[in-house]
Amino acid sequence: MKIIVAIKQVPERDARIRIDSSGRWIALDDIEFRMNESDAYALEEALLLKEAHGGEVIVLSAGPERVGQTIREALAKGADRGIHIASDSLASLDALGVARLMAAAIADEHPDLILTGLQSDDLGLGQTGVILAELLGIPHSSLILKIEKIESGLRLLRELEDGWFQHITLPTPALLTIQSGNTKLRYATLMGIKKAKTKELRTVDAASLGTGSQPSLLLDSVALPSRQKTTQMLPGSPAEAAAALVAKLQQEVRVL
Amino acid sequence: MLVVAPSILAASPAALLAALTPSLTLAEPATFDLWQRLLLLALILGSGWLFWQRFGIVVRRILAARKDADFQIFPLGRRIWDFFWEVLCQAKVIRERPLPGLAHAFVFWSFLAFALVTTNHIATGFGLGFLDPAGVFGRFYFLLAAVFALLCAVSIAGLFVRRFFVRPIWLAHKDNTVSAESGIIAGLIFLLMATYLAAYWVPSGSTAALVLWWLHTLTLLSFLPLVPHTKHLHLILSPLTVFLSRGSFSRIPPLADDDDFGLVTGRDITQLTALQVYSCVECGRCTEHCPAANTGKELNPREIILGLRGYLNEYGPGSEEPLLGRYNSQQAAFQCTTCGSCEFQCPVGIEHLPVIVGLRRGAVNTGEWEDDHGGKLFLALERNGNALGMAQTEREKFLAREELPVFDGSQEYCLWLGCMGGYDPKGREIIRSFVQVMRFLGTSYGVLRREKCTGDPARRLGNDLVFQQLAESNLENLAQNKVRKIISICPHCVRTIAEDWKAYGTPPEIEHHSEFLARHQARMPAPAAQSGTTVFHDPCYLGRYRNVYDEPRSIAAVSGTLVEAERSRERSFCCGAGGGLAFLGEEQGARVSETRVGQLVATGASTIAAACPFCNTMFRDALASRGDTAPQLLDIAQIAAAALPPMPASNPADGQPSPV
Numbered sequence: 001m002k003i004i005v006a007i008k009q010v011p012e013r014d015a016r017i018r019i020d021s022s023g024r025w026i027a028l029d030d031i032e033f034r035m036n037e038s039d040a041y042a043l044e045e046a047l048l049l050k051e052a053h054g055g056e057v058i059v060l061s062a063g064p065e066r067v068g069q070t071i072r073e074a075l076a077k078g079a080d081r082g083i084h085i086a087s088d089s090l091a092s093l094d095a096l097g098v099a100r101l102m103a104a105a106i107a108d109e110h111p112d113l114i115l116t117g118l119q120s121d122d123l124g125l126g127q128t129g130v131i132l133a134e135l136l137g138i139p140h141s142s143l144i145l146k147i148e149k150i151e152s153g154l155r156l157l158r159e160l161e162d163g164w165f166q167h168i169t170l171p172t173p174a175l176l177t178i179q180s181g182n183t184k185l186r187y188a189t190l191m192g193i194k195k196a197k198t199k200e201l202r203t204v205d206a207a208s209l210g211t212g213s214q215p216s217l218l219l220d221s222v223a224l225p226s227r228q229k230t231t232q233m234l235p236g237s238p239a240e241a242a243a244a245l246v247a248k249l250q251q252e253v254r255v256l
Numbered sequence: 257m258l259v260v261a262p263s264i265l266a267a268s269p270a271a272l273l274a275a276l277t278p279s280l281t282l283a284e285p286a287t288f289d290l291w292q293r294l295l296l297l298a299l300i301l302g303s304g305w306l307f308w309q310r311f312g313i314v315v316r317r318i319l320a321a322r323k324d325a326d327f328q329i330f331p332l333g334r335r336i337w338d339f340f341w342e343v344l345c346q347a348k349v350i351r352e353r354p355l356p357g358l359a360h361a362f363v364f365w366s367f368l369a370f371a372l373v374t375t376n377h378i379a380t381g382f383g384l385g386f387l388d389p390a391g392v393f394g395r396f397y398f399l400l401a402a403v404f405a406l407l408c409a410v411s412i413a414g415l416f417v418r419r420f421f422v423r424p425i426w427l428a429h430k431d432n433t434v435s436a437e438s439g440i441i442a443g444l445i446f447l448l449m450a451t452y453l454a455a456y457w458v459p460s461g462s463t464a465a466l467v468l469w470w471l472h473t474l475t476l477l478s479f480l481p482l483v484p485h486t487k488h489l490h491l492i493l494s495p496l497t498v499f500l501s502r503g504s505f506s507r508i509p510p511l512a513d514d515d516d517f518g519l520v521t522g523r524d525i526t527q528l529t530a531l532q533v534y535s536c537v538e539c540g541r542c543t544e545h546c547p548a549a550n551t552g553k554e555l556n557p558r559e560i561i562l563g564l565r566g567y568l569n570e571y572g573p574g575s576e577e578p579l580l581g582r583y584n585s586q587q588a589a590f591q592c593t594t595c596g597s598c599e600f601q602c603p604v605g606i607e608h609l610p611v612i613v614g615l616r617r618g619a620v621n622t623g624e625w626e627d628d629h630g631g632k633l634f635l636a637l638e639r640n641g642n643a644l645g646m647a648q649t650e651r652e653k654f655l656a657r658e659e660l661p662v663f664d665g666s667q668e669y670c671l672w673l674g675c676m677g678g679y680d681p682k683g684r685e686i687i688r689s690f691v692q693v694m695r696f697l698g699t700s701y702g703v704l705r706r707e708k709c710t711g712d713p714a715r716r717l718g719n720d721l722v723f724q725q726l727a728e729s730n731l732e733n734l735a736q737n738k739v740r741k742i743i744s745i746c747p748h749c750v751r752t753i754a755e756d757w758k759a760y761g762t763p764p765e766i767e768h769h770s771e772f773l774a775r776h777q778a779r780m781p782a783p784a785a786q787s788g789t790t791v792f793h794d795p796c797y798l799g800r801y802r803n804v805y806d807e808p809r810s811i812a813a814v815s816g817t818l819v820e821a822e823r824s825r826e827r828s829f830c831c832g833a834g835g836g837l838a839f840l841g842e843e844q845g846a847r848v849s850e851t852r853v854g855q856l857v858a859t860g861a862s863t864i865a866a867a868c869p870f871c872n873t874m875f876r877d878a879l880a881s882r883g884d885t886a887p888q889l890l891d892i893a894q895i896a897a898a899a900l901p902p903m904p905a906s907n908p909a910d911g912q913p914s915p916v
Contacts, residue, residue, distance in 0.1 A: 034639065187634035187638070188722075189633055190511075190621040192718045
């Protein structure tokens with residue numbers, strides 16, 4: 001089984017976020033980066049499939065030079081080789097633009113399976129994976145918890161809303177976006193890091209892929225969430241106050 | 257003695273009395289025939305050949321092992337002192353088990369005294385004797401040797417009775433047997449001494465003297481080939497082992513090269529490890545003190561060492577066979593709390609911790625070790641930089657809440673919070689109290705804005721990758737902030753920063769808060785008279801690892817009259833948290849923490865004083881099951897803070913939430 005795992009490097013979870021001078025993105029100096037969490041689970045699923053059925057795991061990631069570090073981490077955990085789409089201006093693209101880059105970069109690979117995380121921890125669009133599948137013309141499914149290889153392709157466990165799950169089967173090749181938390185991630189080892197140094201990491205310049213097109217979606221501005229704390233007194237008798245509270249919880253806060 | 261019996265029977269009472277009175281001169285045979293000399297030569301060669309048949313294999317195996325990359329013979333001073341103190345004076349043997357230790361020392365010292373006697377004894381057989389039994393020196397020296405011979409004979413008989421009749425459990429093997437060979441060896445040693453002493457009762461030049469001479473010689477020559485086959489190999493190897501030791505306690509050697517991941521296969525066993533493994537005398541001191549072995553776990557430090565010996569005997573040092581397999585188990589290797597009692601107690605200089613941590617390194621650095629809790633811990637360290645897996649922002653909130661000053665280079669001390677001090681509720685209480693004391697003393701201190709785990713649990717569990725990342729990142733952070741002196745409430749942080757970080761840079765000076773508190777005790781108010789009693793629990797990483805015993809006691813004594821637990825100071829029993837085990841899952845057998853709390857509660861003390869946030873958290877859980885009668889548990893910082901005069905109410909540092 002030849003599996004491509006698309007991973008994204010994102011700012012670490014508890015980084016101190018500041019907005020940069022353009023107001024369109026966060027300041028990236030002084031920030032540490034990590035592998036996107038659901039991508040780490042996608043990688044783990046790929047490695048488990050490889051261990052069970054043999055084959056090859058290829059890591060694909062786009063971004064500036066620092067992305068190489070995250071690809072190495074994936075190689076250290078057991079991926080066989082990496083493809084780095086080098087670009088310093090990825091933020092100017094939308095999900096379609098990034099998916100086009102990826103589709104072009106893996107045009108010659110013909111994998112049996114492509115895995116990505118469900119969504120990125122920074123933008124959270126959840127689209128890049130499924131758009132990539134559409135560009136490649138292969139079936140896809142999102143929110144996958146479990147992958148089982150069967151005769152006719154794959155048997156999958158999907159998470160639905162409200163505690164419901166769904167079993168589906170898909171033919172291969174296919175693209176799946178993986179939900180976090182269903183397996184245990186493996187830790188990086190010294191031996192893995194040393195082996196990763198000898199593994200192939202191919203860098204492809206984004207401009208050479210010839211997918212240049214204007215983004216149909218532009219990020220206009222970003223802002224830190226402002227903390228709001230307001231107190232409202234609900235007047236009336238206890239029964240009236242309780243009724244007003246229920247109405248607010250249902251209609252305004254929507255927790256009921 | 258049997259030889260002289262017929263003549264005694266035939267003699268008058270006066271002659272009998274004369275025969276029972278020893279002369280002051282050792283009897284030697286008059287002359288040796290040529291055939292006797294040839295026989296002696298043949299026997300010596302035969303015995304030496306048999307000896308080498310086995311000993312040569314051991315020597316070749318040790319030499320064939322990988323060289324210790326970091327070994328340095330210099331400075332010699334420490335080595336010479338260790339040799340003098342531990343080998344010649346037998347100090348460790350005697351201190352840890354006084355009576356059997358002294359018996360052993362007498363046997364050892366007799367062997368030393370007999371070196372000259374034995375050389376002369378064999379030389380006599382060839383007519384080359386150089387000590388005249390009738391001469392001034394000869395008479396003196398033989399009598400001196402006789403005194404030792406007597407002490408040796410009594411001692412070895414005593415040790416024989418202890419091993420085969422008293423039978424302390426730690427001397428027994430896994431199948432509850434004691435080795436018969438050590439009984440034979442004891443018999444031979446006794447016979448050696450008896451045949452020497454008996455020569456004072458027979459006339460010089462007599463047949464009896466000749467028979468005794470031959471008996472002594474035959475005993476000696478049968479003893480020699482037995483030595484390398486039995487644990488008595490320590491006789492030859494352990495003086496060398498002690499002399500060549502790595503030098504500092506629990507020293508984890510650096511990885512030699514890109515292919516070194518710790519102890520994975522026989523190829524990773526180094527010469528020092530092989531030497532130590534063959535030096536083991538199977539005395540079981542390590543097992544006697546091991547918290548894992550004492551609470552029904554699989555780990556038994558002696559069996560770890562003997563397991564490696566079994567491996568070397570079967571596969572040899574170059575083998576690709578995994579070390580964790582037939583002779584040692586992964587489960588046992590990961591039950592070690594790295595408390596270090598085994599290494600601390602070992603009388604023949606075996607360093608258990610580099611071996612146990614080495615086996616863990618081999619399993620973790622290659623990804624062989626799969627453990628849910630361990631994996632979670634490593635990921636928490638990788639991703640969050642702390643062992644508790646909490647967000648850094650939690651620590652920042654704590655700093656803000658407690659109004660802890662940020663270290664900016666102008667303060668004297670950098671107060672290192674550690675994972676427990678920064679994130680754990682109980683650890684934070686200790687920090688709060690210690691800060692109160694520092695404020696009272698007017699000490700200038702600051703806290704780093706960001707701090708990562710020192711890497712202690714990763715280091716002890718054998719994860720070199722995570723440990724290196726954490727050590728390097730912290731060293732860089734400390735250098736950027738120009739930190740020169742660190743103070744910490746955690747003995748694990750202290751040890752890891754002071755010793756283990758050295759592999760990746762030069763750490764700042766660091767001390768444990770017990771050392772700081774003891775140094776400033778005179779400036780703190782004298783405590784009111786206390787009615788209760790306090791038992792202090794020595795943390796492994798403060799006591800055995802850092803040799804600090806009295807400082808925390810002087811602070812603990814503020815809360816009550818000090819009493820000592822059955823195991824204390826350098827014999828202290830672990831709380832069960834060390835070696836990363838605080839973060840692993842359920843224990844096999846009894847919980848170490850509960851066993852230790854039982855020992856502490858048995859003193860009847862009203863207060864248990866701790867000096868390590870890990871001990872503290874382990875004891876808190878173990879005490880919880882004891883209900884309301886349990887003694888109170890306090891860190892020494894809390895004891896010191898409680899004795900301070902009340903601070904102005906507006907100061908938030910007095911531990912009471914102040915209304916704002």
